[in-house]
Amino acid sequence: IELHTANLSGPVAKSLTVACNDPTQPLVTLEIKGTVWWPIEVTPPSVVFNGLSESPSNAVAVVRIVNHLEEPLSLAEPESNHRALAAELKTVQPGREFQLVVKTVPPLGPGNVFGRITLRTSSPTMPILEVPVFAVAPPAVTATPSPLVLPAGPITQELTQAIAIRSRWSSPLKLSEPALSVKGVDVQLEELQPGRSFTVTLKFPEGFEIARGEKVELRVKSNHPQFAVIKVPVVQAPRPGPATPPPRPAAAPQ
Numbered sequence: 001i002e003l004h005t006a007n008l009s010g011p012v013a014k015s016l017t018v019a020c021n022d023p024t025q026p027l028v029t030l031e032i033k034g035t036v037w038w039p040i041e042v043t044p045p046s047v048v049f050n051g052l053s054e055s056p057s058n059a060v061a062v063v064r065i066v067n068h069l070e071e072p073l074s075l076a077e078p079e080s081n082h083r084a085l086a087a088e089l090k091t092v093q094p095g096r097e098f099q100l101v102v103k104t105v106p107p108l109g110p111g112n113v114f115g116r117i118t119l120r121t122s123s124p125t126m127p128i129l130e131v132p133v134f135a136v137a138p139p140a141v142t143a144t145p146s147p148l149v150l151p152a153g154p155i156t157q158e159l160t161q162a163i164a165i166r167s168r169w170s171s172p173l174k175l176s177e178p179a180l181s182v183k184g185v186d187v188q189l190e191e192l193q194p195g196r197s198f199t200v201t202l203k204f205p206e207g208f209e210i211a212r213g214e215k216v217e218l219r220v221k222s223n224h225p226q227f228a229v230i231k232v233p234v235v236q237a238p239r240p241g242p243a244t245p246p247p248r249p250a251a252a253p254q
Contacts, residue, residue: 001016001030001032003032003034005036007045008036009036009038009041009043009045010035010036011033011034011035012032012033012034012035012036013031013032013033014031014032014033015029015030015031015032016029016030016032017029017030018030037068038068039067039068039069039123039125039126040065040066040067040068040069040073040121040123040125040126040129041064041065041066041068042063042064042065042129042131043063043064043066044063045131045132046131046132046133046134047061047063047102047131047132047133047134048133048134048135048136049061049104049133049134049135049136050136059103059104059135060101060102060103061101061102061103062099062100062101062102063099063100063101063102063131064097064098064099064100065097065098065099065100065119065129066096066097066098067095067096067097067123069123069125071123072094072095072096072122073095073096073121073122073123074095074121074122075089075098075119075120075121075122075129076119076120076121077089077119078100078117078118078119079117079118079119080115080116080117080118081115081116081118082113082114082115082116082133083105084104084105084106084113084115084135085102085103085104085105085113085115085117085133085135086102086103086104086105087100087101087102087103087117087131088100088101088103089101089119100117100119100131102117102131102133104135112134112135112136112137113133113134113135113136113137114132114133114134115132115133115135116130116131116132116133117130117131117133118130118131119131138168139168140167140168140169140224140226140227141165141166141167141168141169141173141222141224141227141230142165142166142168143163143164143165143230143232144163144164144166145163146163146232146233147232147233147234147235148161148163148202148218148232148233148234148235149235149236149237150204150208150210150234150235150236150237151236151237152236152237152238152239152240153208153209153210153236153239154206154207154208154209155204155205155206155207155208155209156206157206158203158204158205158206159203159204159208160201160202160203160204161201161202161204162199162200162201162202163199163200163202163218163232164197164198164199165197165198165199165200165220165230166196166197166198167195167196167197167224169224171195171223172194172195172196173195173196173198173222173223173224174195174222174223175189175191175198175220175221175222175230176189176220176221176222177219177220177221178200178218178219178220179218179219179220180202180216180217180218180219180234181215181216181217181218181219182210182214182216184205184208185202185203185204185205185208186201186202186203187200187201187202187218188200188201189220200218200220202218202234209236210234210235210236215233216233216234216235217231217232217233217234218230218231218232218234219231
């Protein structure tokens with residue numbers, strides 16, 4: 001039995017079950033209890049920022065650093081390996097306890113940020129402390145679904161589809177002039193939550209079909225500087241091909 005303690009700290013209780021062929025006790029439960037001791041305890045061991053906007057105002061996390069060694073501990077100023085991450089060190093109890101305040105630095109831009117904060121210590125046991133930091137920053141404006149997939153054509157009856165547009169922008173989002181790049185489709189824009197949530201409804205007429213090789217997309221103008229025109233591709237599932245007849249059995253030799 002192995003207990004991997006890399007991500008554990010303090011009291012630990014783990015159990016496992018062993019099956020055997022003893023009819024009176026076919027299952028045996030084993031328990032492991034103990035205390036994981038670190039010379040320098042870092043809690044939490046990593047920092048995760050979820051669902052950040054492009055200009056986060058409260059993206060701050062505090063990491064507690066406690067020295068369990070007999071000798072006093074000193075820490076150097078924290079260093080970040082990513083432009084979008086910063087950290088500040090505060091002393092709670094000299095030589096014994098510290099706070100590492102981790103912050104995001106806007107603008108983050110869309111996508112994920114992976115970085116780490118590094119601190120050099122005076123302890124030869126743990127000369128370097130590293131705190132991984134993960135920040136998830138979705139785009140300021142999203143359209144769902146994208147692409148919009150229609151059933152195989154030609155469409156047998158009028159079909160209504162909806163595309164949701166949501167904004168995480170710090171300013172109110174304004175949309176206008178929704179249009180599809182092909183004619184014959186009714187397009188309507190509705191604002192559900194002012195500046196935040198919208199729905200674009202598309203009504204495809206009976207018989208609608210996207211020609212082979214034709215590029216179709218919904219376009220909506222907005223006041224966001226990075227999303228001046230929101231584009232959503234519209235594609236159509238391929239027609240089902242004709243059924244392939246089963247192969248004829250080979251003729252028996254004469």
